[in-house]
Structures are given as C-alpha cells and as structure tokens.
Amino acid sequence: MKTDDTAPTPTLGELELLVVLAILRCGDEAYGVTITEEIRRRTGRRLARAAVYVTLRRLHERGLVRSTTGTPLPERGGKARRYYSIEPEGLDRAQATQTAFTTMWDGISLAPADAPEEHR
Amino acid sequence: MIDRLLLRVLSIVAPEELADEIEGDLREQLSQLKRSRSSVVATIWLARAVIGAALSIGWSRTPFARRGSFISPPLPARRRSLPVTLNDLRFAVRLIAKQPVLSATAVGALGVSMCLAIFGFTMLSSTLWAELPLPQGERYVYMEVTDPETLDEVGVAPEVLERWINESSTLATIGAFEWGQANLEPVDTEPVGIRLVHITPRGMAATQVEPVVGRLFEPRDAVPGAEPVVLLREDLWEQHYRGDPDMLGAPIRLGGSDYTLVGVLPREFAFPSSHNLWLPRAEHGPGVVDGSRPEAFGIMADDADMAEVQAELEVLMQPSDDELRAGPPNALRVVPYTRGLTGGRAAETFMAGVVTVLLLILAVAAANVANLILVRAVARSDEYGIRAALGASRTNLIAQGFGEVLLLGALAAILGTGGASLIFRWLRSVVDNELPMWIDFRIDPVVGGFIAFLAVFSTSIASIGPMLRATRGSLDASLRQGSTAVASGGFGRASASMIVAELALSVALLSTATLLGRGLVGLQQVDLGLDQTRVLTASLYLPPAPGVSEPSPIDTGLLADLESRVNIRKAGLTMRLPKEETRARDLEVDGREGIVRSHVAHSGLYFFDSLEIAALRGRTFTASDHETDAVPVVVVNESFATAHLGTSNPVGQRLRFASEPGAEPTAWREIVGVVRDLGLNAAVPGESDGLYLPVAGSNFYQLTATFEGPFADAARAMRAVVGANDSRIIVREVQTLEQSGWAARTLLSATASGLSALGVMALALSVTGMYAIMAFSVQQRTREFGVRVALGAEPGDLVRRAVLSTCVRLASGAGLGVTRALLLSQAAAVLPIAVPALSMFDVAVVCGTMMLAGLLAAWLPARQAGRVNPADALRAD
Structure with missing residues (x-):
C-alpha cells in the first residue's frame, strides 16, 4: 500500500507554473507588475491582471511562495510593493511539474505524418 | 481626481490588503505611462485595468467562483455585507414557488405558534410596560399598600x-x-x-x-x-x-x-x-x-x-x-401606574411564564420545520456540491439556507402578527369595558423588535441545524457518489424523541379536550324534571350604601311583591342556580362510620317552591328554617339518600360537617326532607349527590321565578318590582333557567377549544415531523432498497418494515400521552366545574386518530420507496 512518503509531489497548474517561473526570473524584483510583464514578454500572453494576483494569493495561502513588503513609494500613492519569492515547497512542485511534463513529452513527436523523415 | 475615483473601486470589491497591493502596482504603472503618454490615454488605461480587476475579483468572491481563492479568509468587519444577500432571498422566492406545499406547511406551523407568542407578548408588554395614554402618562405612579402579614393590598x-x-x-x-x-x-x-x-x-x-x-x-x-x-x-x-x-x-x-x-x-x-x-x-x-x-x-x-x-x-x-x-x-411599593393596576409583579411573573411557554411551543414548531428543511436540503445536496466546487464556502451555503428559511420565517411573522391583531380585535369586542384603556395591539418598537426576534429565532432553529448537517462531510464526494454521501447520519435520536414527545402531547391534550367536551354536552343536556324555559333567573346584588362599610341584606319582602304580579307564579332565592357547580364538603352521618363527601348548596327563601318542586319525603324548607335562631336542618337530594343513607328513611336522621382534628365539632343538622336531583353536579350526573342548607340575610342572591306569558314581560315585571323594592339592587344576568350557567359553559367550551386547538397543532406537527423522517430515511435508503429488491426482496416487505418502525414510535408516543392525559385530567379538578373522569373510549378514539394519521404519514413515502425500480435506484444513486 502506498504511503504519503512515497506519494508523488503534487504538480502546479499552468498559470501557477507561469507565475512561479516568472518570480524565479524576476529574482529580487518580483512583484505584481514585473511578474505580469515577465509572463507577457516571454510568452506573449496578456493575462488578466486579477488572474495573476489571485494566483499569487493562492500560492501564498498554500505556502508555495512567501511575500515581503518593501518601502512605501510616492509614485505608488504611498503604497509599498509586495515582493514575492519561492518557498522550497514551491520549488519542489515546479520541479515535479517540469519532470511530469518532460516525462510525458518524452518520445512524442508532433510532426505531421507526411513530413520528411528527418522531421519525424 | 478621476484616477483616484477609479482606484477607489478596488477598495470596494477587494479585501483591504489585496486592494492596497493592486492599487500600488496600478499607480506605479500609471505614473510610468503618464511620462510617455497623455493623461487621457493613461486614464483610459487605468479605467480598463481597474474595471477588469474589479470584475475578476468581484466574480471570484461569489459562491459560484472557483474554490480556494482568496474569498475564504474573513473579510474585514467594516466591509462585511449582510450575512444574507439579495441573491439568497431570490433563491428563497423561487423555492417557495417550486415547493408550495412544503412552504405552506412551514409557514402555517410557524405562523400559528408566532401568533400565540406575539399575542402573549403584546399582552405582557401592553399590560405591564405600557404608559398610560394620557399627557405625562410615563410619570404616573401607583402606590401599592399591602398588609405585611396577609400580603393583601389594603x-x-x-x-x-x-x-x-x-x-x-x-x-x-x-x-x-x-x-x-x-x-x-x-x-x-x-x-x-x-x-x-x-x-x-x-x-x-x-x-x-x-x-x-x-x-x-x-x-x-x-x-x-x-x-x-x-x-x-x-x-x-x-x-x-x-x-x-x-x-x-x-x-x-x-x-x-x-x-x-x-x-x-x-x-x-x-x-x-x-x-x-x-x-x-x-x-x-x-x-x-x-x-x-x-x-x-x-x-x-x-x-x-x-x-x-x-x-x-x-x-x-x-x-x-x-x-x-x-x-x-403596612408596606408601600411605588410602581409605574399601569403595572400597579394590572397585578404588579405576580402578573408579570405569570405572563412572562406564559410567554416562555409560548416560545417553547414556537421552538418545537421550528424544530419540526427543521425536519422538513433537512429533507429538502438533502434532496439538494448535489446543488450544494456544485456550489462548493465553484468556490462557495460552507458558511456561504449555510447563509443561503438561512436566507431561504428567513423568508418563510418573515411570512410566518406577518401571518402571526395578523392573527394576533385579530385576536385582540375579538377580545375588545367581547370584553370592551373590562380591558384597561392602555391594553391594545400596537406594533411599537418593543413589539416590533420581538416580532423580528421571533422570525430570526425560528429561522435559526429551522435552518442552521439542517444546513450544518446537509453540508457536513465532503461535498465533492456528494457530487461523485450521489446524495447519500451527504448527511449520512440521518435523523438523530433527538428528532425521533421529539416526535414521540409531540405525539404524547397531542394525545394528552386531545383526550383532555374530549373530556371537557363531554362535560359540556352533559351540562347542556341535564334534565331537572321541570320546564327550564318557564323559569326566570336573575342575579341580585345590593352594594353597601354610601357611607356604610357593612352591606345590608336584600329585603325578601320583594318575593311577595313579585308573586303579586299576574305573570309571575312563584318566586324564590338561592345562592347557586341548578346546573351551577357547587362545592363538595366532608360530612359525618350520625350513627354511621366514616366521612362522606358530598355537594352542598345554600338555598334562600322559597327556592323549592319557586321551582314548584315538592319533597319526595318529608318537607322542603319553610320560612322559619331561614331564621337565625332556627333549629339547624337540611334537605338532601335523592342521590344522597340512596348513596349514603341506604334503605332507611332519611327524614329525621342527622348529619354534620366534619371538623378539623382537634377543633370543636359542628352542630348536628336534622334531615327534614328529600327532593329530586336538581343538577348539583350537572356535568357528572352520576355524582350529583348533595344537600341544601337554608340561608338568609345575604346581600347577594340568585332569583328564581316561574312565570307565564312572554319572558320579556316577566323580566320587565321582575325589574320593576325589584326596583320599587330597593332601587339600589343591581340586577344582572336576567335569563331563563335553560340559558343559565352560561359562564360555566363558556369557560368549559373555551378551555376545551383551546386544548383542542393546541392538541390538533401538536398532532399536525408530529405528523409533519413523522412524514419528514420517513421521507428522509426513504431518500437515504433508496439505493439500499434497490439492492434489496434486486436481490429478491419483496417491495411489500420493505414497506412493512419501514411502517413497523413508525408503529413503535407511535406506540411509545401514545403510551406517554395516555399517562400525561391522566395527569391533565386530574389537573382539570381546578376548574370551577366538575368534569367527568377520563374514559378509555376517549383515549382510544384519540389514539386511533393519531395512529391513522401517523401511519399514513409513514406509509406514503415507504410505498414510494417500495416502487423504486432497482436498476434506476442503482444507476441514479
């Protein structure tokens, strides 16, 4: 019988993975604006702003990311930036998601059947 | 300015922390944008961004949004909206339209109980807490002066x-x-x-x-x-x-x-x-x-x-x-005027007790409605599963259930308020001159607050329990496995015990009501052996004259004056009319062992003569028997002679009132005659043995007179004679002997009607509760029934088993009820009239009716379960 120790690490949803990767890419500068911009710049997807915040909050509630508050800035109307970074659990899940995708993609070619042999 | 307004929208739809975060980010982007673009373009961008975010966040906070988003943490108190939203009420209206019978049952049960509670509370409030409706009414006080020994107001x-x-x-x-x-x-x-x-x-x-x-x-x-x-x-x-x-x-x-x-x-x-x-x-x-x-x-x-x-x-x-x-x-207590004149603390305690009992009745009614709501909630468990999957928390679901029942509670409150108002109107029409001027049905803030409390109180009982149970456990599982995953606990022991208690209560109340009803019929059908329509009766009272504290007796000379009128044949006086209840007292019969208990009536001058009743043996009273120094005599009735004196001749025997141990014995009284039974205990003709004592010198009597011609003429003649004799004598209740005893009959019929109404309500509630239990358990066991039928069980057998378990509950309820009914019938002894003993026939009739109703309530859902197609049951559940 399987126990919890041997159970596979849960994976992340697509949007969750995008946000986690964007946080990793932004490093110390990961907050709402830069995360949204990073995803847009790299994938070309214009995500709904609220979707990013909701995802960030959900990851935060599940202990996959942590947040810290910066210094209040005048151009933000006196509001502070909320910076995000990844918790080890979040990294494990991102890793598990990548492994799951890689494993599933292994040996699959999406080249059309009538394509030249070298492309199959 | 516009930017600030737009950003303000976020703080309305989003929790505070999130709103701050988004607002900061948007402001930062806006200031960057404004450096490269015009302000108009920047504002349009902001508007799009804010509206987009607000819509997404607003949606994510509805019960339909995905679960696990940030709606779960509690909102800051200042933004928390009402626990029940307009949406919940809209669902409630839709449900009432879809399930009119269930809704009407719930509203009816709650409405009747609320009507009683509102009536009781309004009486309490307007009797004891109301201000006198006069200028400065709130400043009136009453000085309650009491004797410290007797506690009587003096x-x-x-x-x-x-x-x-x-x-x-x-x-x-x-x-x-x-x-x-x-x-x-x-x-x-x-x-x-x-x-x-x-x-x-x-x-x-x-x-x-x-x-x-x-x-x-x-x-x-x-x-x-x-x-x-x-x-x-x-x-x-x-x-x-x-x-x-x-x-x-x-x-x-x-x-x-x-x-x-x-x-x-x-x-x-x-x-x-x-x-x-x-x-x-x-x-x-x-x-x-x-x-x-x-x-x-x-x-x-x-x-x-x-x-x-x-x-x-x-x-x-x-x-x-x-x-x-x-x-x-003497002791003095200064109290608000209205309280002082309506019984003070004792009345307040009594009425508060009545209101508490009425609230308990409402709680019982609400608990029954809770059973109905649970059946409905379990039937909708798939819907709750879907809502939960879309992000609704358990609190959301319970709030929605509360909102639905709140509408029923509000309708019941309106019904109850209308009913209470009608009762007050009726009361005013019946006893207008008896009710103090400040007692009225007004929905003031106190009464309004109480009505609102009743609606919320009954709604809480009827909704929160069922919703907690219906949303217990994994709602996802209910979607995957069907509704049996929900509320698998079924009805608890508490529900079943409540049904048994209600059945017992209804048996007790209905049996006692039947008992009183029989007493009433007995009272109306009593045969005095004379034409009661030809006997005029009236109550005569001579109040003390001004300046005199001792009342003077009514002059019996008016009897001779009455008989001198052409349409009045004979006139006499008594303290109690035939058919009115008389007190039973302990007596000793000379030469016989032990104490006998019998009814005692006081007869004034010419009472028997006025009814043209001759003695069966010996004689009736003469004028000299009523004199103060006369030899003490009594006249007994036929039943007394038979029951306590055997075959010996009663005339000449002696009896006296039993005295307390150690006290001086009372004087012996000689039996001078025997008369036929004249309704000394009209309600229980089998126990009407009694005796008459002569009385004189009273300022209160009942007049009895046989008359000829129209009653109105005789009544007019009687009033004229009494008025001429002493115009201070107050004449009341002028009627024929047939109509007399109205007060006793009214009291009896009002008590019987009240108990019947409560009994029928308790029966209706218990039948409703039983139906709910059966419907619920059948719903829960549909899959089991399907399997059993598939394995070869007879559907009839399943129905029999289900009905059998109900029979056990019915029997235990009936058993308890009979015990209570016996106790209640003992309590009926406090009524000022006698009621017959509880007969097994009454109990059997009530129990039979109740059993029939209960079995029907159990059989209908069971029959439905027995008809289920095994394949359908297994596929659907």
Whole structure:
C-alpha cells in the first residue's frame, strides 16, 4: 500500500507554473507588475491582471511562495510593493511539474505524418 | 481626481490588503505611462485595468467562483455585507414557488405558534410596560399598600393619604379613587348595573382630560352636603340619554338617588382603568366615609424619580404611636401606574411564564420545520456540491439556507402578527369595558423588535441545524457518489424523541379536550324534571350604601311583591342556580362510620317552591328554617339518600360537617326532607349527590321565578318590582333557567377549544415531523432498497418494515400521552366545574386518530420507496 512518503509531489497548474517561473526570473524584483510583464514578454500572453494576483494569493495561502513588503513609494500613492519569492515547497512542485511534463513529452513527436523523415 | 475615483473601486470589491497591493502596482504603472503618454490615454488605461480587476475579483468572491481563492479568509468587519444577500432571498422566492406545499406547511406551523407568542407578548408588554395614554402618562405612579402579614393590598389609610397630599414634594399631584357598583336608571330604559369609580377632584383634573361638554369635578363637589354630581362617558351618554346636551345639569338616577350630570368625558377616556361613570370623593376630612381606604396614584414632579417618591412616601407613612398600637405598619411599593393596576409583579411573573411557554411551543414548531428543511436540503445536496466546487464556502451555503428559511420565517411573522391583531380585535369586542384603556395591539418598537426576534429565532432553529448537517462531510464526494454521501447520519435520536414527545402531547391534550367536551354536552343536556324555559333567573346584588362599610341584606319582602304580579307564579332565592357547580364538603352521618363527601348548596327563601318542586319525603324548607335562631336542618337530594343513607328513611336522621382534628365539632343538622336531583353536579350526573342548607340575610342572591306569558314581560315585571323594592339592587344576568350557567359553559367550551386547538397543532406537527423522517430515511435508503429488491426482496416487505418502525414510535408516543392525559385530567379538578373522569373510549378514539394519521404519514413515502425500480435506484444513486 502506498504511503504519503512515497506519494508523488503534487504538480502546479499552468498559470501557477507561469507565475512561479516568472518570480524565479524576476529574482529580487518580483512583484505584481514585473511578474505580469515577465509572463507577457516571454510568452506573449496578456493575462488578466486579477488572474495573476489571485494566483499569487493562492500560492501564498498554500505556502508555495512567501511575500515581503518593501518601502512605501510616492509614485505608488504611498503604497509599498509586495515582493514575492519561492518557498522550497514551491520549488519542489515546479520541479515535479517540469519532470511530469518532460516525462510525458518524452518520445512524442508532433510532426505531421507526411513530413520528411528527418522531421519525424 | 478621476484616477483616484477609479482606484477607489478596488477598495470596494477587494479585501483591504489585496486592494492596497493592486492599487500600488496600478499607480506605479500609471505614473510610468503618464511620462510617455497623455493623461487621457493613461486614464483610459487605468479605467480598463481597474474595471477588469474589479470584475475578476468581484466574480471570484461569489459562491459560484472557483474554490480556494482568496474569498475564504474573513473579510474585514467594516466591509462585511449582510450575512444574507439579495441573491439568497431570490433563491428563497423561487423555492417557495417550486415547493408550495412544503412552504405552506412551514409557514402555517410557524405562523400559528408566532401568533400565540406575539399575542402573549403584546399582552405582557401592553399590560405591564405600557404608559398610560394620557399627557405625562410615563410619570404616573401607583402606590401599592399591602398588609405585611396577609400580603393583601389594603389601600391607603386616610391619615396617610392626608400626609402625602400635604407634605409630598416628589409628587406634583396625588389622586385617590375607590371602585363601586350601582344601578344606572335611565328614564325610559331598564336599569343597568355598572361599575363606577369615586375619584378625588384633583386626581381627575390631573388627567388633563377635556370634557366633551360640561366640566370636570371641582373641590367643592366633594365637600359634605354638596349637591351630588356625576360625570358620564360619551358612550353611556349616547346609549342611555341619546347624547342630549340638555341633560347637562339635569338629574340622573343612580343607585336609587339623583345626581346632577355636570360633564361628559370622551369615549376613549377610561380612567382609572376601564370605567365610564365617575362620582366625586373627598381627599380627607369629614367627607370621607369611615373605614374607607382608597387606592392612590400620583404624577411625579419633573425632577423626581420613582426611588425618590418611594423614599419620601415611606417616611411620610411612618405611623404615629397610636396608629402603631393598632397593628404593624403596612408596606408601600411605588410602581409605574399601569403595572400597579394590572397585578404588579405576580402578573408579570405569570405572563412572562406564559410567554416562555409560548416560545417553547414556537421552538418545537421550528424544530419540526427543521425536519422538513433537512429533507429538502438533502434532496439538494448535489446543488450544494456544485456550489462548493465553484468556490462557495460552507458558511456561504449555510447563509443561503438561512436566507431561504428567513423568508418563510418573515411570512410566518406577518401571518402571526395578523392573527394576533385579530385576536385582540375579538377580545375588545367581547370584553370592551373590562380591558384597561392602555391594553391594545400596537406594533411599537418593543413589539416590533420581538416580532423580528421571533422570525430570526425560528429561522435559526429551522435552518442552521439542517444546513450544518446537509453540508457536513465532503461535498465533492456528494457530487461523485450521489446524495447519500451527504448527511449520512440521518435523523438523530433527538428528532425521533421529539416526535414521540409531540405525539404524547397531542394525545394528552386531545383526550383532555374530549373530556371537557363531554362535560359540556352533559351540562347542556341535564334534565331537572321541570320546564327550564318557564323559569326566570336573575342575579341580585345590593352594594353597601354610601357611607356604610357593612352591606345590608336584600329585603325578601320583594318575593311577595313579585308573586303579586299576574305573570309571575312563584318566586324564590338561592345562592347557586341548578346546573351551577357547587362545592363538595366532608360530612359525618350520625350513627354511621366514616366521612362522606358530598355537594352542598345554600338555598334562600322559597327556592323549592319557586321551582314548584315538592319533597319526595318529608318537607322542603319553610320560612322559619331561614331564621337565625332556627333549629339547624337540611334537605338532601335523592342521590344522597340512596348513596349514603341506604334503605332507611332519611327524614329525621342527622348529619354534620366534619371538623378539623382537634377543633370543636359542628352542630348536628336534622334531615327534614328529600327532593329530586336538581343538577348539583350537572356535568357528572352520576355524582350529583348533595344537600341544601337554608340561608338568609345575604346581600347577594340568585332569583328564581316561574312565570307565564312572554319572558320579556316577566323580566320587565321582575325589574320593576325589584326596583320599587330597593332601587339600589343591581340586577344582572336576567335569563331563563335553560340559558343559565352560561359562564360555566363558556369557560368549559373555551378551555376545551383551546386544548383542542393546541392538541390538533401538536398532532399536525408530529405528523409533519413523522412524514419528514420517513421521507428522509426513504431518500437515504433508496439505493439500499434497490439492492434489496434486486436481490429478491419483496417491495411489500420493505414497506412493512419501514411502517413497523413508525408503529413503535407511535406506540411509545401514545403510551406517554395516555399517562400525561391522566395527569391533565386530574389537573382539570381546578376548574370551577366538575368534569367527568377520563374514559378509555376517549383515549382510544384519540389514539386511533393519531395512529391513522401517523401511519399514513409513514406509509406514503415507504410505498414510494417500495416502487423504486432497482436498476434506476442503482444507476441514479
């Protein structure tokens, strides 16, 4: 019988993975604006702003990311930036998601059947 | 400016922390944008961004949004909206339309219970907490003076009242009044007995009532030797004097004397509580009747409160040494006026007890409705599963359930309020002149608050429990596995016990109601062996004359005057009419062992003769038997002779009242005659043995007279003779012997109807609860039934098993109920009339009805379960 120790690490949803990767890419500068911009710049997807915040909050509630508050800035109307970074659990899940995708993609070619042999 | 407004939208839809984060980010981007683009473009961008975010966040906070988003943490208190949203109420309206029978049952059960609770509370509130509807009504106080030994209210001693009036500084005005009764004798109509009040002129003036015509009393009206004056209320003035303004200054005949009418007061004025005729009374001094102790009230001075009034009046009440020698000083309690005149603390405790019982009845009704709601909630568990999967928390679901039932509760509250208002209207029409002027059905803030409390109270009981149970466990599982995953606990023991208790209650109440009903029928059908339609009866009362504290007896010479009238054959007097209940007392019969208990009636002059009843043996009373120094004699009835004297001749035997151990024995009385049974215990003809004692010298009698010709003529002749004999005698309840005993019948039928109504309600609730339990368990076991039928079980067998378990509950309920009914029938002994013992037939009829209703409630859902197609049951569930 399987126990919890041997159970596979849960994976992340697509949007969750995008946000986690964007946080990793932004490093110390990961907050709402830069995360949204990073995803847009790299994938070309214009995500709904609220979707990013909701995802960030959900990851935060599940202990996959942590947040810290910066210094209040005048151009933000006196509001502070909320910076995000990844918790080890979040990294494990991102890793598990990548492994799951890689494993599933292994040996699959999406080249059309009538394509030249070298492309199959 | 526009930017700030736009950003403000976020703080409305999003939790505070999130709103701050998004707003900061948007402001930062906006300031960057403004550096490269125009302000207009930047603002349009901001508008799009804010609206987009607001819509997404607003949606994510609805119960339909995905679960696990940030809606779960509690919102800051300042933004928390009502626990029940308009959406919930919309669902509720839709549900009522979809399930009209269930909704009507719930509203009906809650509405009837609420009606009773609202009526009880309004009585409590308007009886004890209402202000007097007069100027400065809230400042009126009543001085409750009690004897410290007997705790009886004794009124204020004249010297104390004088000190209060002369020396009190905390009371702006002090008034005093005494109740009385007298015959009002209008010129061209029959005299009417009315309750009047003697009131001090200053007390009357303090009420600031404006006379319709004339004036109020003045101090000179109350001095000895002043012209006797009277004030009438508008309704009496119109009814008996045609509202004639010329009557002002004219004499009005009252209790045999003439009084000058000096003023007419408005019809809504009924001071001190429910009176409509006033006479002046002196405050103190020579105009006060010796020994009279009036009741006192006062209006507090502007700067005084009740504690100060109490403290001051207590000091002023300190008796002198002479007064102290006369006995211990009386106790004083200053209370709000309305409370003082409606029974004070005892009445408050009693009525609060009644309201508590009515609230418990409502709680029982709500618990039954909860069973119905649980059935509905379980049937909708798939829907809850979907909502939960879309992000609704358990709290959301419970709030939605609460909102749905709240609408039912609100409808029931409206129904209950309407019902209570109707009961009040009926009460006013029946006992208008008996109800104090401040008792009325008004939805003031206190009553309104109570009605709202009832709606929320019953809704909470009826909804939260079922919803907690219906949303217990994994709602996802309910979607995957079907509704059996939800609420697998089913109905708890508490529900089943409640049903049993209700069944017991309904058996007890209905059995007792049947019992009283039989008593009522017995009372109406009693045969006295004479033509009851040819016997005129009337109640005669001679109130004490003004200035005399001891009443004088009614002059029996009026009997001879009555018999001199052509249409009255014989006239006599008695204390209790045939068919009226008489007291049973313990007796000893000379020469026989033991104590016998029998009914005792007091018979006045010529009672038996007036009914033209001859003695079966010996004789009836003669005039000399009623004299004070006569030899003590009794007349027994036939049942007494048979039951207690055997075959021996009763005439000449002796009996006496049993005395307390150690006390002086009472005198022996000789039996001088035997008469036939005359309804000494009309409700239980089998136990009507009793005896008659001669009585004389009373100021109260029941007149009995056999008459010829039309009743109205005889009644008119009787009134004329009584009036001519002594116009102060108050004549009431003029009717034939057949109609007499109305009060007893009314009491009996009102008690029987009340118990029947409660019993039927308890039965309806228990049947509803039983139906809910059966429907629920059938719903829960549909899959099981399917499997059993698939395995070869007979559907009929399943139905039988389900019904059998209900039978067990019914039987235990009936058993408990019979026990309670026996106890209740014992309690019926406190009624002023006898009721027959509880018969097994009554119990059997009630139990049978109840069993039939209960089995039907169980059989219908069980039959449905038995018909289920196994394949469908397995596939669907």
